[in-house]
Amino acid sequence: MAPGSSRLLVAVVALLHAAAAGNGGPLTRYDRVFSFGDSLTDTGNALHLSATTGGPASRPPYGETFFRRPTGRASDGRLVIDFLVEALGVPHPTPYLAGKTAADFRRGVNFAFGGATALDLRFFESRGLGSFVLVSLRNQTVWFNDVLRLLGAEQRKTMATSLFLVGEIGVNDYFIGLNENRTVGEVETFVPHVVGAIRSVVTDVIAAGASAVLVPGMIPLGCEPQLLTLYRGSVDAAGYDPESGCITRLNGLAELHNRELRRALGGLRRAHPGTTIVYADLYRAVTDIIVSPREYGAHALHARNRQQISSFPCFVPDRFLISSSHAGFRHRPLDACCGGGGGAYNYDDAAFCGAAGAAACADPSEYVSWDGVHYTEAANRLVACSVLQGSHSHGADAMTTLSNSSATTEDWLHRIGCV
Ligand SMILES: *[C@@H]1O[C@H](CO)[C@@H](O)[C@H](O)[C@H]1NC(C)=O
Ligand SMILES: *[C@@H]1O[C@H](CO)[C@@H](O)[C@H](O)[C@H]1NC(C)=O
Ligand SMILES: *[C@@H]1O[C@H](CO)[C@@H](O)[C@H](O)[C@H]1NC(C)=O
Numbered sequence: 142m143a144p145g146s147s148r149l150l151v152a153v154v155a156l157l158h159a160a161a162a163g164n165g166g167p168l169t170r171y172d173r174v175f176s177f178g179d180s181l182t183d184t185g186n187a188l189h190l191s192a193t194t195g196g197p198a199s200r201p202p203y204g205e206t207f208f209r210r211p212t213g214r215a216s217d218g219r220l221v222i223d224f225l226v227e228a229l230g231v232p233h234p235t236p237y238l239a240g241k242t243a244a245d246f247r248r249g250v251n252f253a254f255g256g257a258t259a260l261d262l263r264f265f266e267s268r269g270l271g272s273f274v275l276v277s278l279r280n281q282t283v284w285f286n287d288v289l290r291l292l293g294a295e296q297r298k299t300m301a302t303s304l305f306l307v308g309e310i311g312v313n314d315y316f317i318g319l320n321e322n323r324t325v326g327e328v329e330t331f332v333p334h335v336v337g338a339i340r341s342v343v344t345d346v347i348a349a350g351a352s353a354v355l356v357p358g359m360i361p362l363g364c365e366p367q368l369l370t371l372y373r374g375s376v377d378a379a380g381y382d383p384e385s386g387c388i389t390r391l392n393g394l395a396e397l398h399n400r401e402l403r404r405a406l407g408g409l410r411r412a413h414p415g416t417t418i419v420y421a422d423l424y425r426a427v428t429d430i431i432v433s434p435r436e437y438g439a440h441a442l443h444a445r446n447r448q449q450i451s452s453f454p455c456f457v458p459d460r461f462l463i464s465s466s467h468a469g470f471r472h473r474p475l476d477a478c479c480g481g482g483g484g485a486y487n488y489d490d491a492a493f494c495g496a497a498g499a500a501a502c503a504d505p506s507e508y509v510s511w512d513g514v515h516y517t518e519a520a521n522r523l524v525a526c527s528v529l530q531g532s533h534s535h536g537a538d539a540m541t542t543l544s545n546s547s548a549t550t551e552d553w554l555h556r557i558g559c560v
Contacts, residue, residue, distance in 0.1 A: 180254075319371070
């Protein structure tokens with residue numbers, strides 16, 4: 142044993158005791174997490190398929206802020222799911238494709254896969270879209286059933302003591318249509334299908350014994366640097382939201398998805414009164430940061446603790462004006478941190494983050510978007526805080542319905558530095 146390691150062991154043992162002391166209390170409400178989704182939630186699955194193993198998230202500078210190496214996460218550090226897991230005090234779920242045995246999966250499983258769609262290839266083909274769908278929600282359900290088989294007799298008890306995350310999923314379905322020049326109106330016709338696929342997964346996990354399901358909604362598509370770049374020149378000034386600088390029509394697509402998703406969840410709650418089903422408003426969490434970036438700046442959490450910030454201390458209306466002179470979280474929340482640079486949003490499809498010639502900004506914590514598609518660790522933490530705080534949630538959507546007490550929610554928030 143190396144000299145330092147006995148001290149480390151002592152620290153680990155102390156931690157285990159601390160965790161054990163909490164046993165039986167409200168903090169141990171969930172023992173593990175199971176999750177479904179796309180690159181916003183993938184913690185290593187895409188690294189394990191030969192077709193995707195060398196993707197951008199497998200290369201530097203991905204992971205530079207937190208893990209100090211690429212882990213397959215599409216960010217400079219942790220994802221929203223990492224913060225939620227830390228807040229709950231449960232293990233990081235095993236990426237499905239990195240596990241084999243029941244023992245690998247007892248700690249929870251992450252089925253989310255970078256690039257995953259809600260819908261199957263057949264749907265896109267029937268619309269004349271020659272897309273490339275490697276993993277859909279149907280694949281993730283097949284994987285989930287495989288885990289259920291492995292768990293055998295432990296299955297129902299395991300499901301009942303787990304928190305399920307179903308989403309975010311659907312952003313790639315919409316990207317496929319928008320990238321092939323379909324009108325937003327046509328892409329809106331995908332919404333009932335996408336929401337139906339999500340509802341089907343929620344139904345499946347409830348049938349397997351789930352007692353608590355968190356369903357994150359769609360992100361504000363019109364604020365994505367990739368889409369802002371794609372639509373540049375084809376949207377006139379009136380097509381941008383004056384407050385956020387985002388494309389109104391694309392945000393409307395996300396809002397439609399979210400309305401239909403919430404309606405579907407309402408139906409599921411009525412059909413399954415014994416299951417807690419909570420909607421997480423990612424849309425509001427992200428647009429809040431974009432609309433008042435100074436309030437959520439790099440040091441906002443710290444400053445907030447010192448109560449030095451009142452809301453909108455100094456509104457900067459030109460923060461989204463087209464200029465490549467200065468990029469910063471507080472001033473230009475629609476710029477990507479990492480990529481080939483240039484362009485209005487510091488985004489270039491041909492020089493995506495992780496490619497030769499692409500580089501990251503000096504301080505990712507000042508940016509909302511990491512690579513033009515995915516968020517920075519700084520934004521992900523704030524989104525996790527917003528989900529846990531449920532600042533836009535009421536009734537059945539409030540996180541306290543998942544935590545079972547406001548004291549528990551407070552503990553969760555403290556653990557990841559929200560308050
Ligand atoms: C996903 O499902 C499709 C259709 O069943 C199948 O052809 C494909 O091999 C699956 N992909 C993976 C990675 O399992
Ligand atoms: C979409 O339209 C743009 C601009 O008109 C064009 O350059 C691009 O090739 C089109 N893409 C597809 C997939 O048709
Ligand atoms: C919430 O806590 C109370 C008391 O600790 C318990 O009786 C109840 O079953 C819990 N509700 C849920 C949904 O876990």
